[in-house]
Each structure stands twice: as C-alpha cells, then as structure tokens.
Amino acid sequence: MTSPPPPARRHPDRRTLLRVAAAGLAVPALGGCVTSGGDDRSTAARGETSGDNPLGAPASTPLEVVIFSGGYGDGYATAAEATYRQRIAGATVDHKAIQKVGEALQPRFVADTPPDVVDNTGAGRLDLVTLANGRKLTDLTDLLDAPSLDDPARRVRDTLLPGVVADGTLDGKVYTLNFTYTVWGLWYSKPLFDRHGWRYPSTWESMLALCDEIKKTGVAPWTYQGKYPEYLNDPLLAMAAKAGGPDLVRAVDNLQPGAWKQQPLLDAATAIHELAARGHLLPGSEALSHTEAQAAWCQGRAAFIPCGSWLEAEQKGIAPAGFDMVMGAVPALGAADRLPFGAVQAASSESFLVPAKARNPRGGLEFLRILFSKGSARRFAELNSTLPSVAGATDGLTLSSGLGSVRDAVRAAGENTFTYRFRTWYAPLAKAVDDATGELATRRVTPAQWADRIQRAADALARDSTVTKFTR
Incomplete structure (x- = not known):
C-alpha cells in the first residue's frame, strides 16, 4: 500500500x-x-x-x-x-x-x-x-x-x-x-466577544450555552458555507478526532469496517445536529456560498464561522476596520477526549x-x-x-x-495535530461525507442516518477492486 x-x-x-x-x-x-x-x-x-x-x-x-x-x-x-x-x-x-x-x-x-x-x-x-x-x-x-x-x-x-x-x-x-x-478552526471577532463579555468555549456544552447567550442579542451564533458542506465537516471531524484520538482517524482513512459508526463520530454528528435543532445557525446558511457566508459573518450577522487559516487574507477589503478576526481550536466533546482541547487539524x-x-x-x-x-x-x-x-x-x-x-x-497544540486523508485518497467518499453533512445541518437526516449513509459509501469503496487503496 x-x-x-x-x-x-x-x-x-x-x-x-x-x-x-x-x-x-x-x-x-x-x-x-x-x-x-x-x-x-x-x-x-x-x-x-x-x-x-x-x-x-x-x-x-x-x-x-x-x-x-x-x-x-x-x-x-x-x-x-x-x-x-x-x-x-x-x-x-x-x-x-x-x-x-x-x-x-x-x-x-x-x-x-x-x-x-x-x-x-x-x-x-x-x-x-x-x-x-x-x-x-x-x-x-x-x-x-x-x-x-x-x-x-x-x-x-x-x-x-x-x-x-x-x-x-x-x-x-x-x-x-x-x-x-x-490550520482549521472556528473564527470570531475578538472585539465583538470583548464587547459582550463572551468567553470562547473549550467544550461543546459551553459552546451551546454561549450560543444561547449570543442569540439573545439578535446575532446568529453560527453561519457556514452551506453550498460547500465540507466546511462544516471540519469542526465535526475535529471533534471526533479529539474524542477518539489517532486510532479513530486511521480507521476512517483505512476504510475499516464500522469506522464511521464509532461513538465519537456519532457524538460529533449529534453536536452539529444540535446547532440546527436549537436554531443556532443563521437562517438560509445552507444556500450560501463561501464568499456569501463569510461576508455575512463579517457584517456581524453571525458570531462563529468554520474555516481554514486562509480566511483573514481572503477577507481583506471585506472585513470592516477593527473587526480583528481570530481563530480558536474546535471545542472538545467531553472530558474523556483522547486529545486535548488545544489539538488542531493542520x-x-x-x-x-x-x-x-x-x-x-x-x-x-x-x-x-x-x-x-x-x-x-x-x-x-x-x-x-x-x-x-x-x-x-x-x-x-x-x-x-x-x-x-x-x-x-x-x-x-504542539505535537497534538491531526489530519484526515480520505478526502485526498477517495473523492467519492469525500462527496458522500459532504452530502451527508449537508443533510445533517438541515435536519433531513439524524446523526445515526448520517453515519449509515457514509458507512455504506465507505464499504462500497472498500469492496471496489478497481480503486487503489491506501493506508496510514
């Protein structure tokens, strides 16, 4: 291999x-x-x-x-x-x-x-x-x-x-x-958070509590680049990697049976599903391109947006003066996580x-x-x-x-960095994950159905002898 x-x-x-x-x-x-x-x-x-x-x-x-x-x-x-x-x-x-x-x-x-x-x-x-x-x-x-x-x-x-x-x-x-x-993470405007006294959350439980507070101000807690659901995959998969550790990432990339039904992945999918269920996503986000979602975020219509470290350079001339965007590590799912809160996908x-x-x-x-x-x-x-x-x-x-x-x-993060490789190795699986996450964010599938859909795609790929397989 x-x-x-x-x-x-x-x-x-x-x-x-x-x-x-x-x-x-x-x-x-x-x-x-x-x-x-x-x-x-x-x-x-x-x-x-x-x-x-x-x-x-x-x-x-x-x-x-x-x-x-x-x-x-x-x-x-x-x-x-x-x-x-x-x-x-x-x-x-x-x-x-x-x-x-x-x-x-x-x-x-x-x-x-x-x-x-x-x-x-x-x-x-x-x-x-x-x-x-x-x-x-x-x-x-x-x-x-x-x-x-x-x-x-x-x-x-x-x-x-x-x-x-x-x-x-x-x-x-x-x-x-x-x-x-x-590096991939969650972005927010530091002056906005300072003005309201909001503290960046280190756990998903505290993220949901903060989102409740943010919503009271009339600002949507989150938006995302809905036409490209892979952006929302980043926090989902990061939470799963922190909870399950390197073994979970390897199982996913190596197309191991049942890899997408591991509990940390189900828990991470549930976390994203909760954002939608609690009304924490900017209405209409599922129809936004990356430029539209990022512009809405820069306009102060949402507090958080998931993205990679290119975001600041990309928003030059769009973000208003004094916006002072910063990136934080994706919150931890819980105290039993295998990797610390500060671990990042890079x-x-x-x-x-x-x-x-x-x-x-x-x-x-x-x-x-x-x-x-x-x-x-x-x-x-x-x-x-x-x-x-x-x-x-x-x-x-x-x-x-x-x-x-x-x-x-x-x-x-130090040595606590991670990255998935299935997206490079297997384009059909990457699309299956993107499509399933798009449905998850709009509550058209449950977390269990999300995992089932992706696992079927991974299993079909594993059985396909015409596809070169890679391992890590």
Whole structure:
C-alpha cells in the first residue's frame, strides 16, 4: 500500500490549492512515460562539501528554479535565490514564475531535462505519485538531515512544524517539502466577544450555552458555507478526532469496517445536529456560498464561522476596520477526549521538489535549505500573512490578529495535530461525507442516518477492486 500526502479539497480557488498542493494530485499525468529513469545522479554536478556548503552545491553549474505564480507571488523565492548566490560564490540562478506547472514541465520530465527545483502547486500541478513511481524525484533525506541554516547543531527536519515531513512522504521516502502550514478552526471577532463579555468555549456544552447567550442579542451564533458542506465537516471531524484520538482517524482513512459508526463520530454528528435543532445557525446558511457566508459573518450577522487559516487574507477589503478576526481550536466533546482541547487539524502545502534527473540537484537541495530557514520563512509570512511550515519563523513579528491567533493555536497544540486523508485518497467518499453533512445541518437526516449513509459509501469503496487503496 502507498501513503501519499494529505487532503485535497474544495472548489478550485485558493482554499483548494492549500490542501491539494499538499496532496500532489494533478490534472496532467505522465502515465507510462515515466517508467524509465531513476535516482542515479552520478553524472550530476556536485561541489565540495563544507560547513557553509554541506550539500555540495556546485558554483559552476547554474541553478534553475521554477515557482508557481499564484496568490503568494514569487518575491519570497527570489529573495532565497539572492541568498543562494551570496552563499555559493559565482553561482547563477535561472528563475521562472509560471502558472500551469504540469503543462509546462511534463515534456521536460519525460525527456529527463527537468529544472533543479519545482514549486509543484496550482490546479495543473504534476502528479507526485506518478513521478515517484517513475523514479523521477530526488529523495530529500540528505536535505532533511543536513544542518539547518539558522543553527548548524539542528537538522533541517528538526526545524519544521509537526506533520510536514510526513506530508511529503511516499513509501517511506520524502519527495516533497511543503512551505506553508494551514490550520482549521472556528473564527470570531475578538472585539465583538470583548464587547459582550463572551468567553470562547473549550467544550461543546459551553459552546451551546454561549450560543444561547449570543442569540439573545439578535446575532446568529453560527453561519457556514452551506453550498460547500465540507466546511462544516471540519469542526465535526475535529471533534471526533479529539474524542477518539489517532486510532479513530486511521480507521476512517483505512476504510475499516464500522469506522464511521464509532461513538465519537456519532457524538460529533449529534453536536452539529444540535446547532440546527436549537436554531443556532443563521437562517438560509445552507444556500450560501463561501464568499456569501463569510461576508455575512463579517457584517456581524453571525458570531462563529468554520474555516481554514486562509480566511483573514481572503477577507481583506471585506472585513470592516477593527473587526480583528481570530481563530480558536474546535471545542472538545467531553472530558474523556483522547486529545486535548488545544489539538488542531493542520496540514502543510505549497510543495517543493527536486527532480532526480536535474542538472544541479545538489544546488536544488541547498536552495531548499535556504528557503526553509527562519529568515526566508519570515519574509514569506510578512509578504503573505500566511503561516510558514518552519517553526518559530514568525517569532518577534507583529502579526495581524488572525495570523497571530493561528500561530498561537499551533504553539498551543504542539505535537497534538491531526489530519484526515480520505478526502485526498477517495473523492467519492469525500462527496458522500459532504452530502451527508449537508443533510445533517438541515435536519433531513439524524446523526445515526448520517453515519449509515457514509458507512455504506465507505464499504462500497472498500469492496471496489478497481480503486487503489491506501493506508496510514
């Protein structure tokens, strides 16, 4: 069995790319064209290793870097390239910023003439599983075990946030390193809560009590992106993961019999059902798109909205001055939860890889060592208001309310992060979960019926011999 990186999701805009980029799925696939080739880089350029150049990047061989030209721009990459030229005296860098990464680079991978570093992101990215099976990717272990740029006493792998290395691992080898870190939770306006004296709830019982208080003010306690019920799946599945722990998440992802009927999942579904039953959802939320629901929330029509850590950047120009949105961890179902209240659902994305047949793979590894340093990650955070996957990169920065709360949530979670992978691995199951949750939120199914529907879809998938199965 193979274990590709974590979940892809959502309609094709930025929130999609944040997770799909981590997944490595792609529109253009190389198919049988990549069955030749391998990791033999004996003819590739290599320089002398030293304390300043531990990976042996050669000064005599140009470095070609391809960056996805999307919402993050490429300024953070060109800054890292400047540092590369300073550290590798005499080196030159060929920088390309493109959008259709797969379309542009597929012929070069087939011809074994790829660039040295690729930011494999965007709707048309390359298929990582196909590339790995064709031995077209460099194992990044040398990079991960190299001394970090900031502290030679620490390896690069030891400077990354939890789950980043696992996110890029296929069949025991690390083929990608993801530069951004996305966290999911519940968002609210801190000034609104301060004005009313509301305290963010740490348990679902206290959430329901708070919702009763909020409703008295004429504000709806919750809204959600009803046309895309997967947003509501995030708090539901997070509550279940906290209650059931890693074993529950693995059972779901591994299509184990009865996985969706585990009690924590039923309890989490009951919690979401209660929101609707008690009238705590903004009327009409089930018909709202993500932009409509988020706009209603910014207008103060609802107190809470579930979303990932991209929300603040997405609401620039929409949220009023002084709104000061912050994200909180999803409340715990109860005192018996296996994971603490502060545990969060998180995954890395914006995938960087080094092709096996690159002319300068050692230079590619050194470029990534520079990119995944605190200084480089810090510049990225300043430019994009997005959390990078390098631990401590935002320390000392004056952050916006939203990004600051995301950083604080990651710090509080520590090693207690989790992510489901079924959404990436099995699109039909992801749709079945989304559809069932949409029905749950509108009280057209009960929690038990919700679980039954999804379990039938999971069982059918498990029996289908034409579907490649994955395990974790």
